[in-house]
Amino acid sequence: MTTLLIDMDSVIVDLMSAWCRRYNADWNDNLTPEDILTWEWEKYVKPECGRRIYQYLDEPGMFLHLEPLPHAIEVLERLSNRYEILIVTSSRRTAMAEKDAWVTRHLPFIGRKNLILAHRKDRICGDLLFDDAPHNLESFQRTGRTAVAMDYPYNRQVACLRVKGWLEFEQLIHRLFPESGGGGGGEHDGAAQDSSCHCGRRAGGDQRRDLGEADGTGSGGGRSG
Secondary structure: OOEEEEOOEOOOEOHHHHHHHHHHHHHOOOOOHHHOOOOOHHHOOOOOOHHHHHHHHHOOOOOOOOOEOOOHHHHHHHHOOOOEEEEEEOOOHHHHHHHHHHHHHHOOOOOHHHEEEOOOHHHOOOOEEEEOOHHHHHHHHOOOOEEEEEOOHHHOOOOOEEEOOHHHHHHHHHHHOOOOOOOOOOOOOOOOOOOOOOOOOEOOOOOHHHHOOOOOOOOOOOOOO
16 A cells, blocks of 8 residues: 655644744744745844744644644545555654644544654655655655655755645645555554665654654754654
């Protein structure tokens, strides 16, 4: 069965808008997602804020209460009937439990057992990656597989397939994989893949090695993807 690897932040959930709102409220600014032209947010906030912009990502409840992007849940539910769906997201350590809880609450038809927390998404078994981070899109394509970008100004330098929303993504998937069978989704373990791939650890295990203990993803670090 065709396996789709789906990013979480700014693909399934609207992190960009929530992050801008928190920053704007504290720093009396009017930053919008359209203003972010590269992956480095510190370039677009007030100098006195600088890299403190990333501290918002460590706030309790930041990821737990994010809204889904339009049509994300309904499309994922339909796709899960025809394709294997794995949610593959990098995470700051403070957000791991919140992402697990979000998937459990909003995506029960996929299930927390199909949530993978990992930075090296190119090492995860799957036929296609749907992501927003330029480095993830590029590294996945270098493996010879298909990457699809959720279109944002900061990833437009990447030459890959791109969509502006979930309904467009659904149509693209059916064109790319018209013969995929059914039976995906649910609380089953999606790890049955080619043994040559590195299938990341799922939520609930010891993921320190996958996520990196000294990679800058702790409090005050940079943006994960």
